[in-house]
Amino acid sequence: MTQEKLLGWKELPLGGAILEPGNSETRYTGDWRTFKPVIEQDKCTRCLRCWIVCPEPAIYIIDQPYTTKSGRQFKFSVEVNYNYCKGCGMCVEECEPKAIDWVEEEK
């Protein structure tokens, strides 16, 4: 919730307009999932297919250089934002090098 109490009809903007673009970011949907995807940065080839298919979007490109154990260098990494990931598994299915693990969520 962005505000403590819901606004009354006199305080609401005209037409019920929402004046904050993209404020659903404050609504976390991460607790929907039972399994979570975990990207293995060493296996990942940065093909970005998971980033394309993620319907949330909960997979982001971050500007963090990464060097794999075999010495391959990448200028960026791909990471899952678990606050929003609903655990659909589309990224796991699409991942060509099978670099995304499907891990059961533990409470």
Added chain:
Amino acid sequence: MMAKPFFRTVYDVPREEYLAPGHGLCAGCTAGTIVKLLLKVAGPNTIVVNATGCVEVSTTPFPYTSWKVPWIHVAFENAAAVASGIESALKALKAKGVIDPSKRINIIALAGDGGTYDIGFQALSGMLERGHKVMYVLYDNEAYMNTGIQRSGGTPVYAWTTTTPVGKILKGKIQQKKPIAEIVAAHKIPYVATANPGYFTDMMNKFKKGLEVNGPSFIHVIQPCTTGWKFDPRYGIVLARLATETALWINWEEEEGQFRVTVSVPRRKHVRHYFELQGRFSHLTEEEIEAIQKEVDLEVDKINKLVGRTVIGPLVE
């Protein structure tokens, strides 16, 4: 000759996101993928007119919105009419000098299959005839998924829905799917295309072209629905791709009367592969599947004849 495609690889796709996370679409809903990529192509100078449907209901639970671009919700029937009005209003404001006349503002009408095939059809037809510069995007999940999986004009034959149940007498929907893209193409508008989120570069290039043409454009996108089609959420994109691989869904475009198949399928799969992943088709018998396969074969022959060469190959598996 075909112009060079704008999006060739995944690295051509802009990083900015205009659809915020935290929306209420089902886990594994491919509508999220489609809308996300659509907004990446359109950019911030965009007005989205959204008819009632899954995307509208789940992205804007008051007082939240997932849209980072101006967005208006309209009823089922008038998405195209409101989009026409906005386009005319912008034209008037530009003529009066209120808005910079050189400013490019994209107007996108976004509606589901219920709001396009059935309820919003007359408004859509009117918009196309008047020639407003609006891109109409139809995300087709082949039933009224938002209200609880009722049949629509877009539901394919034999598909189970709550209003076409499977029992002793009725075996899913009796009627055929309405060929909406062909009907729209018959309006002789500058750009009509069918797209598939499984082939995302192709889909994004079509969105780009649709926004650039001078006049109305229509993009028909297939959207696998995990709830209504009854499949595991993780197979959304796999199913979308299978629809094209089995030639049940052909990705084509018609630009100024030039028909082109944009995704050719050299080796076609049997429709069985598409049906067996979905619970809504689980009652199909072997004969019914073969009957559908025969129809698909005829359709493929027709398309190949129209294009003049073999774009959709023979059945192999």
